[in-house]
Amino acid sequence: MDPSQFQSNELAQFIAQEKERAMVNEMVAKLTNVCWDKCITGTPGSKFSSSESSCLSNCARRYMDLSVIIMKRFQNMQ
Amino acid sequence: MDAFSSSPSSGSPSQQFSADDFKDQLKNQFAQAYAEEFLETIRGKCFEKCITKPGSSLSGGESSCISRCVDRYIEATGIISKSLFSAPR
Numbered sequence: 001m002d003p004s005q006f007q008s009n010e011l012a013q014f015i016a017q018e019k020e021r022a023m024v025n026e027m028v029a030k031l032t033n034v035c036w037d038k039c040i041t042g043t044p045g046s047k048f049s050s051s052e053s054s055c056l057s058n059c060a061r062r063y064m065d066l067s068v069i070i071m072k073r074f075q076n077m078q
Numbered sequence: 079m080d081a082f083s084s085s086p087s088s089g090s091p092s093q094q095f096s097a098d099d100f101k102d103q104l105k106n107q108f109a110q111a112y113a114e115e116f117l118e119t120i121r122g123k124c125f126e127k128c129i130t131k132p133g134s135s136l137s138g139g140e141s142s143c144i145s146r147c148v149d150r151y152i153e154a155t156g157i158i159s160k161s162l163f164s165a166p167r
Contacts, residue, residue: 014101018108025112032155033119044127044147056154057161
């Protein structure tokens with residue numbers, strides 16, 4: 001492949017986009033992993049109960065809240 | 079597999095491997111890696127939930143548990159994704 005086929009920073013931009021996409025996917029995967037364990041305590045049924053689905057969406061949001069608090073606390077220590 | 083090698087179906091060996099080919103191959107490899115990791119996670123979770131005492135074969139109950147588990151895990155991924163990326167609170 002001839003590197004000059006890429007416009008000046010097209011390659012850098014493309015890679016940055018793919019990296020961000022990968023990071024988002026990883027965050028969702030990680031959260032689903034953790035929240036599944038927290039919220040789906042019994043044998044999986046043929047659909048989620050309403051408490052299971054609200055647990056899942058709450059779980060993701062509270063995890064993000066937690067992330068913000070930890071960041072702030074950490075910054076205050078600097 | 080070398081990320082930079084052309085597929086055999088692209089014709090003459092002297093044909094250039096374009097920037098678009100590179101981008102497509104990179105995207106495909108990311109997608110593939112993600113899919114494999116996703117499957118591996120589901121395998122682990124559903125084994126944990128559904129096969130509590132491994133017997134000499136899979137029972138009907140275990141098989142249907144596995145099917146439900148896969149569906150639920152995929153659904154859970156959607157719920158989490160939506161709660162993160164749609165209107166907050």
